[in-house]
Amino acid sequence: MNSLLLLFLPLCSAAIYERVADLPAQDFDYIIVGGGTAGNVLANRLTEQPDISVLVLEAGRSTVDVLTSRVPFFCTSLTQTTFLDWNFTTTPQPGLNGRTFPYLRGFGLGGCSATNVMTYTRGSSQDYDRYARLSGDDGWGWDKMQPYFQRNERFVASADHHNTTGQYDPTVHSFEGITSVSLAEYPSVLDGRMIQATKELSDEFPFNMDYNSGYHLGIGWHQKTVGHGTRSSSETSYLGPEYIDRVNLYVLVDSHVTRILVENDSTVDQDSEPYFDSVEFTQDAGKTIHTASARKEIILSAGVIGTPHILLNSGVGHGNELSVLGITPTVHLPDVGKNLRDQVSMMVTWNVNDTQLIENVYWRNETLQEDALAEWQSNRTGFLANPPSNHLGFFRLGDELMDEESCAGNQTGHYELIFGGGLDVLPVPETGNYFTALVNILCPLSRGNITINSTNPLSPPVINPNTLSNEQDVVLMKHAIGGAQRFAAAPVWADYILELYTDLSDLEGSIRAQARPAGHSVGTASMSPRNAHWGVVDPDLRLKQARGVRVVDASVLPYVPAGHTQALVYVTAERAADLIKGGKSA
Numbered sequence: 414m415n416s417l418l419l420l421f422l423p424l425c426s427a428a429i430y431e432r433v434a435d436l437p438a439q440d441f442d443y444i445i446v447g448g449g450t451a452g453n454v455l456a457n458r459l460t461e462q463p464d465i466s467v468l469v470l471e472a473g474r475s476t477v478d479v480l481t482s483r484v485p486f487f488c489t490s491l492t493q494t495t496f497l498d499w500n501f502t503t504t505p506q507p508g509l510n511g512r513t514f515p516y517l518r519g520f521g522l523g524g525c526s527a528t529n530v531m532t533y534t535r536g537s538s539q540d541y542d543r544y545a546r547l548s549g550d551d552g553w554g555w556d557k558m559q560p561y562f563q564r565n566e567r568f569v570a571s572a573d574h575h576n577t578t579g580q581y582d583p584t585v586h587s588f589e590g591i592t593s594v595s596l597a598e599y600p601s602v603l604d605g606r607m608i609q610a611t612k613e614l615s616d617e618f619p620f621n622m623d624y625n626s627g628y629h630l631g632i633g634w635h636q637k638t639v640g641h642g643t644r645s646s647s648e649t650s651y652l653g654p655e656y657i658d659r660v661n662l663y664v665l666v667d668s669h670v671t672r673i674l675v676e677n678d679s680t681v682d683q684d685s686e687p688y689f690d691s692v693e694f695t696q697d698a699g700k701t702i703h704t705a706s707a708r709k710e711i712i713l714s715a716g717v718i719g720t721p722h723i724l725l726n727s728g729v730g731h732g733n734e735l736s737v738l739g740i741t742p743t744v745h746l747p748d749v750g751k752n753l754r755d756q757v758s759m760m761v762t763w764n765v766n767d768t769q770l771i772e773n774v775y776w777r778n779e780t781l782q783e784d785a786l787a788e789w790q791s792n793r794t795g796f797l798a799n800p801p802s803n804h805l806g807f808f809r810l811g812d813e814l815m816d817e818e819s820c821a822g823n824q825t826g827h828y829e830l831i832f833g834g835g836l837d838v839l840p841v842p843e844t845g846n847y848f849t850a851l852v853n854i855l856c857p858l859s860r861g862n863i864t865i866n867s868t869n870p871l872s873p874p875v876i877n878p879n880t881l882s883n884e885q886d887v888v889l890m891k892h893a894i895g896g897a898q899r900f901a902a903a904p905v906w907a908d909y910i911l912e913l914y915t916d917l918s919d920l921e922g923s924i925r926a927q928a929r930p931a932g933h934s935v936g937t938a939s940m941s942p943r944n945a946h947w948g949v950v951d952p953d954l955r956l957k958q959a960r961g962v963r964v965v966d967a968s969v970l971p972y973v974p975a976g977h978t979q980a981l982v983y984v985t986a987e988r989a990a991d992l993i994k995g996g997k998s999a
């Protein structure tokens with residue numbers, strides 16, 4: 414049946430389409446909402462089956478030719494407001510002195526993988542085993558997820574081709590996957606001192622040759638989604654030149670999805686689960702509304718904000734809350750948009766006795782800025798080929814500090830330190846040289862939510878991460894900052910670190926004034942066991958109490974892992990593709 418329908422599609426080379434009128438059909442086997450980190454994995458894997466047609470609807474555009482996305486060093490400039498971001502703002506955060514924050518989310522093909530800081534961390538094996546326990550599906554556990562890391566990762570040489578022996582463990586990596594991963598592309602003047610500090614403080618801050626082995630405690634060389642000196646996003650990898658021309662793959666950009674629709678837009682039969690079979694979207698800010706139909710499934714991959722936003726607009730959420738707003742409920746799933754979990758970060762910076770750090774060699778030196786860009790443009794090497802950090806590590810805090818263990822187990826870090834020379838703040842001060850540790854609380858207990866306050870699906874969602882609303886998170890941040898200070902007290906820094914630059918005189922006050930949500934958010938469409946009354950999707954990632962819809966993105970993860978989230982999102986999508994292909998379609 415599907416192959417017959419495909420006969421009506423012209424056998425032209427598939428590509429990225431800009432206008433809906435240019436699409437050769439209005440119905441497809443699968444419609445993927447969001448061409449981001451997860452969405453493009455699915456687009457690739459599902460179109461490996463030549464008789465299956467896939468439409469990807471992405472609100473933004475291609476990011477392949479955007480210099481700020483491609484050049485690794487420019488990643489920190491993408492954390493400001495740019496045209497590659499949705500430009501969301503949080504509600505005032507009581508735990509952070511009532512401040513609001515840009516809540517960064519990638520806008521365009523690649524999603525956050527095209528705008529993030531490229532750190533590649535898998536988390537601890539216990540994170541995965543917790544997902545397996547919690548969902549009742551051991552397929553989400555660490556051992557069973559290994560094939561998906563193999564499929565996702567392509568470990569490649571660093572751009573400077575330095576000898577990486579002892580900087581990672583090749584046995585835990587894949588050299589045959591799709592997304593490029595590599596070690597430092599350019600040396601830092603900090604490298605030698607960092608390794609020396611791990612020797613001097615080996616009890617608390619040991620060297621870990623590979624924090625991606627499943628055991629992640631200790632300090633290791635920073636692994637990044639960079640290949641040949643260039644960012645590897647889900648667009649450049651999974652929609653790369655060898656895949657984008659598949660005749661059964663259709664990618665429509667500039668397409669803002671507003672709702673998913675129940676079959677024939679009819680009133681839901683009280684006795685059967687609603688069947689969603691089409692997607693509503695606009696290419697001109699709502700002036701014209703289009704629909705496209707999915708013969709098999711709609712897959713929501715719009716991310717931790719976009720996915721619950723679309724579900725709520727479609728009447729999927731807490732029935733009473735939606736009715737009060739004037740939206741007709743289609744599926745009563747109270748947990749949609751709830752359980753927003755994110756990490757919380759704060760920079761601790763010292764003045765240092767080193768004129769060879771980023772401020773001097775780059776930001777205050779226009780000649781070098783031009784030379785570095787010319788070098789990157791001609792052969793993808795040099796200073797700009799590297800994001801500005803070569804080491805990071807994961808550490809535990811004492812059990813006595815916690816009322817409740819917030820992380821996945823006793824070998825899972827409570828906090829992370831990411832080390833870099835220089836300040837991550839522009840414009841840099843006119844004088845001074847800096848060493849910074851970004852302190853990241855990995856598994857906070859605070860939980861926030863995504864809600865809506867309008868029946869207009871194009872109105873932005875209300876984003877409340879509720880950061881530091883749980884006191885234990887504040888305690889952990891205080892002690893993690895203490896850890897950063899102990900690291901900075903290693904003998905190797907004695908003639909190097911001059912004084913603390915960050916004001917920590919009132920520790921809790923400083924935290925509430927300076928910490929911020931990290932952007933590693935998950936949980937707004939959590940998976941839960943098949944018959945559980947909580948959660949939004951089942952362990953096969955099907956929308957509960959409905960037919961025709963899956964969710965595949967960071968929103969399905971019930972807990973944030975003790976690491977950065979993109980590696981986990983990639984493998985979640987890889988496994989989801991297997992589940993879908995395995996004949997488990999709704």
Ligand SMILES: Cc1cc2nc3c(=O)[nH]c(=O)nc-3n(C[C@H](O)[C@H](O)[C@H](O)COP(=O)(O)OP(=O)(O)OC[C@H]3O[C@@H](n4cnc5c(N)ncnc54)[C@H](O)[C@@H]3O)c2cc1C
Pocket residue numbers: 446447448449450451452470471472473491492517518519520521522523524525526528529530531532533534668669670671714715716717719720723931932933934965966967968977978979980982
């Ligand atoms: C600033 C920042 C830095 C980060 N740094 C790192 C890092 O260094 N390492 C790491 O591992 N993780 C990092 N992360 C987190 C990580 O990148 C994300 O968790 C992960 O990429 C999310 O993948 P996703 O598929 O869930 O969503 P996304 O990649 O965000 O994809 C969602 C896609 O859906 C599209 N979309 C949304 N709504 C709609 C709609 N209504 N209609 C059509 N399309 C829509 C979006 O435009 C986007 O393309 C960072 C995140 C941020 C924000």
